Amino acid sequence: MAVVNHVARQRIKLLLIFIIFAAPIVTAWGMVEWRIGVPDETTAHGxxxxxxxxxxxxxxxxxxxxxxxxxxxxxxxxxxxxxxxxxxxxxxxxxxxxxxxxxxxxxxxxxxxxxxxxxxxxxxxxxxxxxxxxxxxxxxxxxxxxxxxxxxxxxxxxxxxxxxxxxxxxx
Missing domain, CATH: 3.40.30.10 (Glutaredoxin)
Structure with a gap:
């Protein structure tokens, strides 16, 4: 039982690492796709x-x-x-x-x-x-x-x- 528990813990750690690195990419894609959190102001007046x-x-x-x-x-x-x-x-x-x-x-x-x-x-x-x-x-x-x-x-x-x-x- 201890071996299964150890393997499950390692898989959860690996899954968390993937989520940590994928979250910014998914967030950026969502911001671009649905225009959420993207300012509508222009920076150039000319x-x-x-x-x-x-x-x-x-x-x-x-x-x-x-x-x-x-x-x-x-x-x-x-x-x-x-x-x-x-x-x-x-x-x-x-x-x-x-x-x-x-x-x-x-x-x-x-x-x-x-x-x-x-x-x-x-x-x-x-x-x-x-x-x-x-x-x-x-x-x-x-x-x-x-x-x-x-x-x-x-x-x-x-x-x-x-x-x-x-x-x-x-x-």
């Missing part, structure tokens, strides 16, 4: 920029002496409507990046007035068909547009997306 060409192909001409820095992310803003207010919000957003602020260059396309600190002023040579008033684009250091933000997206959401991209794209 939209991907499929129709926007590489930054080198943008039809822009410099208006100020501040160059757009190579090897940095670029926050380009089509300054057509509510330009001073939006430029100020984007400047404050840039400062809110803290120690990562040096990874970003701001660029205002169009508009009037003096550039804010750390901002380059440029103008469209010709307005491209993919441009929209008050649109903001976040361009990676290699010149590829990463995200586009419509005029309705608050600067705090642009800051969230920028911080996330900086986090997942180490220097």
């Amino acid at each position: 939209s991907p920029t499929d129709q926007v060409p590489s930054f080198e192909l943008w039809p822009i001409a410099p208006m100020s002496d501040a160059p757009v820095s190579e090897g940095r992310w670029i926050l380009a803003f089509d300054c057509s409507l509510q330009c001073p207010e939006r430029r100020d919000l984007l400047w404050r957003m840039h400062r809110a990046l803290g120690r990562d602020a040096n990874r970003l260059t701001r660029m205002s396309i169009g508009g009037e007035g003096e550039p804010l600190p750390g901002e380059a002023l440029v103008a469209w040579r010709e307005t491209p068909r993919w441009s929209q008033p008050n649109k903001v684009w976040l361009i990676d250091p290699e010149g590829r547009p990463a995200l586009a933000f419509s005029a309705s997206v608050p600067a705090a959401d642009i800051l969230d997306d920028t911080q996330h991209l900086f986090k997942v794209n180490a220097r």
Whole structure:
């Protein structure tokens, strides 16, 4: 009887080991299949920029002496409507990046007035068909547009997306 009891105990231990290793897989499958416990929120407030060409192909001409820095992310803003207010919000957003602020260059396309600190002023040579008033684009250091933000997206959401991209794209 002691031998049967010992064998049964060993089988129960083996079964428990299988359950322990299979439980996370079964749980994950259930979460994916029935959408239980999966958040519905989106993390990106901007939209991907499929129709926007590489930054080198943008039809822009410099208006100020501040160059757009190579090897940095670029926050380009089509300054057509509510330009001073939006430029100020984007400047404050840039400062809110803290120690990562040096990874970003701001660029205002169009508009009037003096550039804010750390901002380059440029103008469209010709307005491209993919441009929209008050649109903001976040361009990676290699010149590829990463995200586009419509005029309705608050600067705090642009800051969230920028911080996330900086986090997942180490220097």
